[in-house]
Amino acid sequence: MSIHATSFETLELENVARSFGGQNALRNLNLSIRSGEFIALLGPSGCGKSTALNCLAGLLPLTGGRILMDGKQIDRLPPEKRGFGMVFQNYALFPHLSVEKNIAFGLEMRKVPKAEIKKRVAEAIELVQLGPHATKLPGQMSGGQQQRVAIARAVVLRPPLVLMDEPLSNLDAKLRLEMRTEIRRLHQSLGLTTLYVTHDQEEALSLADRLVVLRLGEVQQVGTPQDLHEHPVNWHVADFMGYRNLLEGVVERAHGEAVTVSVLGTTVTGSAQVPLRAGDAVKVGLRPEDFDIAPAGTAPAGLASIDATVEVVEYQGREFAVEVRSDAGKPLHVRTARHVEPGQRVTLTATQDRVLVFPAELASAPDRAPQLQGAAL
Amino acid sequence: MSLALKPKSDAAPQGTKRALAATPGTFLIWGSMAVFLLLLLGVVSSVVVNSFAKEWFDTWLPAGYTPAWYADAWKEYDLGQVVGTTLTVAVAVVGISVLIGAPASYVLARRSFPGKNILMLVFLLPIMMPPITYGIPLATLLTYYHLAPGLTGVILANLVPSIPFVILTMTPFIEQINPSIESAARMCGANMLRLFTKILAPLLVPGILAAAVLVLVRTVGMFELTFLTSDSTSDTLVVALFTAMTGAGIRAQQSVDAMAVVYMLMMMVLLVVALRFVNPTQLVSQVREETD
């Protein structure tokens, strides 16, 4: 196979910033991308992840910082001179060109000889399994097929870096899973360095070697999927990593990592993620699957427990997604294999290492009010 | 592979068909529309009939018919030259205004920048003002620089409302093109020139055609600005018609009407061409009609 990425050693983003009319969309982004890596930029809409991608692509001029490729500054180059490939959320296929012509476009721009264009386009079409559709126009194809064309158009150039801007978010659920596997397969077989923007944590966790979580234009945490999933640095990252239950509380006692927090009218012992002192306002993060649910009164003694009433039960294949209301009035999300009925009294328990305790204040940009407070409650 | 489901377009509202049934209100409304159309028919056909009339005095229809007035008018008013001038002016104005207006409309559709509102106002005013208002100072100035009266003056004066008109017509067409298509082209290695020639130009053909035919129709029909800047050698058809109508009454009414029919035919041909590319509503405004 002749599609193999041209390469670089490292790509450095140094304090990259972008503001729009005084509003900071992105600030102080520092990131070092190694060749062959798959990096996901993760965050809610408006967090600056697409801005970061567009700055790297050259589609948006920076308003601060530098981008260095193997030590050469490239942030002043127009996008067409950087040689990166890009896949867009809405496919962005040229509507007046056939699938072949779309894929050949970049090669023609690079003045690749005709015969080679033909060969490489054929290979790329084969790679994304679009053989029978080569002469169709984009408008005649389904969303998934169009996104395959867009991916082929980007990888046929053998770019040193492929940028993907939420490429799956316009597809329906089933197709999204298919394409996710496809992207992973392409990345592995071609060794393409990829920067992938998404708001879907599941997508990011399953695809990326490293994740970058952004909030309000600032990096919150960089790490492997496992790092982020097990040890989020603050409640915002936790929220994004599936800690759907974020409860406000106050520290009562602290013994090193083990802290006892008063929350929901009871006390819970959890692990502090940063040093905490008695009296600190905190948020307690718990994933739905980390709860143990048991009929009231049958919970094993010695563990922190919360009494609650089952309100909604959703059947989800092998598990139930259960919404309960604690006696203190807060709704809580639980996943369990145990069958419970609405109206049933239950007791929830969790082990200390799965109860993460974060400071309630996010160390965030001082000029911005945290807008996400309490988003999970 | 499953197909992406496209939302079905909404069916026409249920009430529409019934609303057209004959209630008194509906009757009145269709009636007034019919009266207007009759009026229009009367106005147009009385010109056409008279242009073929041998003699037409106190009767419903002329005493006899003859095509002779057309030959008469053609000679009398030098219509060959007038039609030639009209086409020259129209083509020049269309060409120049598209060439200048299209890039400007691209920037205005895509960018926001300080002073954009003022700029939009400057481009909008020539369309919102009566042509006489700016035509008189413009004609004075063009005369001062010896550009008017004459063909150059006529073309320059007609450009004033035409360039803004191209900008306004094309802006929605450009906005329709997804900006990420342009980003995609640049990511594929196309520079600005290639982006314009390979991607934007083919996609903008409908917009350019729409703007061009609209400007064409408006320029051929533009009376005031041409009237202020033309002389007898650079009159367009509509100005020549006006001059003939206001001129001394030696000439037969029929030959003026023959000229009017020539003008009408020219406009109708343009209209038929125009309607191949644009919606009737676009001839009056930039509001896009969704129902067709």
Next chain:
Amino acid sequence: MTMTGQRPGRAKQGPANRPALSHRLAERGIDKLLLLLLPALLFALVLFVYPFVYGLGLSFQPKTGGLFGAYVKFFTDPSVRGLDSIWVTLQLALPAALLNVLVSVPLAYKMRGKFRGKRALTTVLVIPITLGTVLTAEGLLNFFGQRGWLNRFLGVLGFEPLQLVQNYWGVLWSLIISGFPFAFLLILSYLSGIDPSLEAAARTLGADWKQRFRRITLPLLAPGLAITFCLTFVLAFSVFPSAILVGDPSGSTRVIAYVAYNAWGQQFDYPLASAAAIVMGAVELIVIVLVLIWRSRMYKGSTGGKG
């Protein structure tokens, strides 16, 4: 492809850590692309702004009468009768614009949906706009004239012939013939831009057609109505050739455009002509601004349409 523009890592960090100028301009949306605006801007400045300013200057430099001589002459000179001409123009333009818009609203409301022949109807309505006022005037002279078809028809019915041309009514009719289709098509397109499901929703909530029109459609249409009125008014206010051809340019249809043209083309009094043109523009802008102020107090957001 050569890698031009590859500047070595020249510090764009100015003193005191200020970002480079290009960075600061980029932040505000200014870059080389804006150069594409230049030709159009140049044309607008040279052919519109400059002549306008020139005309304004000229209007303050009459041969006699000092700074405001031309304006004084325009308003007071009995041979110019400028003030009268403003009234004459407004008396033509305001009723014509109002009538065209008001008649168009119910018509367009009834015809907003799809029906067979709609495209044909809109096409027919475009014809008078395409033909323009000069040809309309010629047709009106024939059709409405003393021996025209209309008066002949009235005679058959036993009525006295009507004097419909060479006076106010001739000009008003010509403004209706070219203005009504214009207003109708504009309003029709605004109405089509209102999402039909809004009315369907009102219907499910129990509103009859009067309530639906008054409570839902009309408020959403109001901005479009304002714009339509403005454009129709501008069209009528510019009335010039038809005022001469089917009107009575020395009396009841002595419109301001005619006064301006007369000063310019007949008397070669350029300051007076410029003054008349400026007054004409000012009066028109006043009316438009009044309408737009009314509009600014209306709901201005989306009309839920697909456009």
